[in-house]
Amino acid sequence: MTEGDAGAWQEAVLEQRPWLEGLIGRRxxxxxxxxxxxxxxxxxxxxxGEPEGGVRSLRAWLGGIARNKVRRHFEERQREFRLAxxxxxxxxxxxxxxxxxxxxxxxRSEQIDLAERALAELEPLDxxxxxxxxxxxxxxxxxxxxxxxxxxxxxxxxxxxxxxLRARVEELNKQNGD
Numbered sequence: 001m002t003e004g005d006a007g008a009w010q011e012a013v014l015e016q017r018p019w020l021e022g023l024i025g026r027r028x029x030x031x032x033x034x035x036x037x038x039x040x041x042x043x044x045x046x047x048x049g050e051p052e053g054g055v056r057s058l059r060a061w062l063g064g065i066a067r068n069k070v071r072r073h074f075e076e077r078q079r080e081f082r083l084a085x086x087x088x089x090x091x092x093x094x095x096x097x098x099x100x101x102x103x104x105x106x107x108r109s110e111q112i113d114l115a116e117r118a119l120a121e122l123e124p125l126d127x128x129x130x131x132x133x134x135x136x137x138x139x140x141x142x143x144x145x146x147x148x149x150x151x152x153x154x155x156x157x158x159x160x161x162x163x164x165l166r167a168r169v170e171e172l173n174k175q176n177g178d
Contacts, residue, residue, distance in 0.1 A: 009050045013042065016062050023063065027070045037073055041066045044136055047128070048146045114176070118168035126161035133158055 020041055025034040044065050055061040119127055125147075132143045144154045 006049070010046055012058060013045045013062070016058060017042065019059065020062060020066055024066055024070060027066075028073065033073060037066070037069050040069050040136075043131075044069070047132055047136065048142075110176075114169050114172045115165070118165050118172055121168055122161060122164055125157065126164060129154065129157045130161050130165065 017038065020038050021034065024037045024041070025031075028034050028037060041062065045062060051061070119130065122130075128147065129143065132138045132146065133140075138146070140151055140154045140158075143149070144151050147154070149157070
């Protein structure tokens, strides 16, 4: 594929969704995890934009992104499993279950809802910076390249976006408390 306009690039990437669903579904074997990984793959491809000079094979390029997402998924599951084992060992046999209390789940869910609402209210660039950094876990250099910004703009933009997000979450939290 050669360089072209952004709309055609996005359309070409999104047309590969069924193929990605099959590829990732076979690799992961989990109906719950596969759609999230497909979404993460598509977001990474679209946030990064078309590589400079284009790509020879869109499927090969997307497959590489998908492979990395699947690898990270399994690494994360492995870390969670090892952490649970360590916590279980510390708790001892008679300490009971490590399952969080229902109130903890509700409070955590409310915190996530507030953060999502606050994120939706940010300016698009601020939201995109936070998404690239914390959702995709991109380096500052990767973000700068993808969004065509210099590194200082990314650093300052992320600092500002975090402050705005934090302030808006606090506002929403106060509104919910009233």
